[in-house]
Amino acid sequence: MENIRDYVRERYAKAIKNTTCCCGSGGCCTSAGGADILSMTKGNYDGATLEKTPEHMADQSFGCGNPFTEARIHPGETVLDLGSGAGLDLFLASEMTGSHGKVIGLDMTDEMLATAAENLKGIENVSLVKGYIEEMPLEDDSVDVIISNCVINLSPDKGKVLKEAYRVLRPGGRFCVSDTVFIRPVSEQGTKNLAAWSGCISGALLEEEYAAKMKAAGFEHVEVRRSKVYQVPENVADMFFPDISEEERREINGALASAIVMGKKPAADLVEGRDYTLRRAASDDVPAITSLLEENGLTPLGAAEAPENFLVLEHSGIAAVAGMEIQDGNGLLRSLAVRSHDRKKRFGERMTRAIMDDARSRGVRNVYLLTETAERFFERAGFSLVERDDIPSALLSSSALDRVCPAGSTAMMKKLG
Secondary structure (H helix, E strand, O other): OHHHHHHHHHHHHHHHOOOOOOOOOOOOOEOOOOOEOOOOOOOOOOHHHHHOOOOOOHHHOOOOOOOHHHHOOOOOOEEEEEOOOOOHHHHHHHHHHOOOOEEEEEEOOHHHHHHHHHHOOOOOOEEEEEOEOOEOOOOOOOEEEEEEEOOHHHOOOHHHHHHHHHHHEEEEEEEEEEEEEEOOOOOHHHHHHHHHHHOOOOOOEEHHHHHHHHHHHOOEEEEEEEEEEEOOOHHHHHHHOOOOOHHHHHHHOOOEEEEEEEEEOOOOOOOEOOOEEEEEOOHHHHHHHHHHHHHOOOOOOOOOOOHHHEEEEEOOOEEEEEEEEEEOOEEEEEEEEEOHHHOOOOHHHHHHHHHHHHHHHOOOOEEEEEEOOOHHHHHHOOOEEEOHHHOOHHHHHHHOHHHHOOOOOEEEEEEOO
């Protein structure tokens, strides 16, 4: 294992010092001579995304895909990037998590870590850690999302990497990486030919092998989704391996692909009364409620004046909150928020059910809400779309939501019967 690590470390240390093509001489998208042949990094990110990154950072990327297409990172989450390199994906993740989130870059190469530190100077929610992806120096259940870009294929012990990823993810956490895979079995000689051409696939797994290792590590909802299939044009084959047979050429052509590999760590099954408590808020809870709402980008308006309109969920402190304003048999659901590191525990669903049951017991017949980001969540809870004008004016004026909710917010309603 150490011999492989030393080889990879040396190769990427050299590559980051000589970024002469789209991904650097000697990197994953180049041949041994530096010619930009495979172009694994081209087209992974759109121009608008790359324009906002620090100068030269995009030129220092060695990835084969875009893990953000499926990672769905939310504000306040903790993200771990395995083999974080020069920091392109760290920069993008830092914007997605926001000031209340945290992004951790793990890399074993000093030169990469130094380059990333320079590229990310001044970005406070990113930290860099030196270590191996087979032995992650992180605590159990400490990360919401794991991303990576064409790194795990380089590991000599992928099963251990995936078990470590499972360990550090919180219950309900997401694994979403870009990596190279084989579409079909390839002979040892074919693998050597492709490795000589692309420079980074000698350890690639078959798609079904990758999925099997994910499941063996404990992940559920596993998917290996191809994003690019790489062809080896005849003129390229003639240039790089003129002595191979026609049969060998057919074998390697279209055998390699980039893929998004996804999975989830099962969510914890928490029991009310044993693991958490639901209760009506009191005045002493206002500071914690205010902090939690602001962490989620929501207004604390009304919490101090009428804490009795709020329910809280206690789980090592206040982990979730929801409010309901009531006027003439109608309710306005507002301020539903969950603490960032508790979002995989289904507290949002529990709070929604609790606040709706409470409203029903208080004679509420119709519940309305305004949302910018959670339309699908509330659709699953039984809400349907309505016009903003359908919300009773007394509710809007009592909460002053006409001042804090943008006009483009989606209005929704649910009948309680």
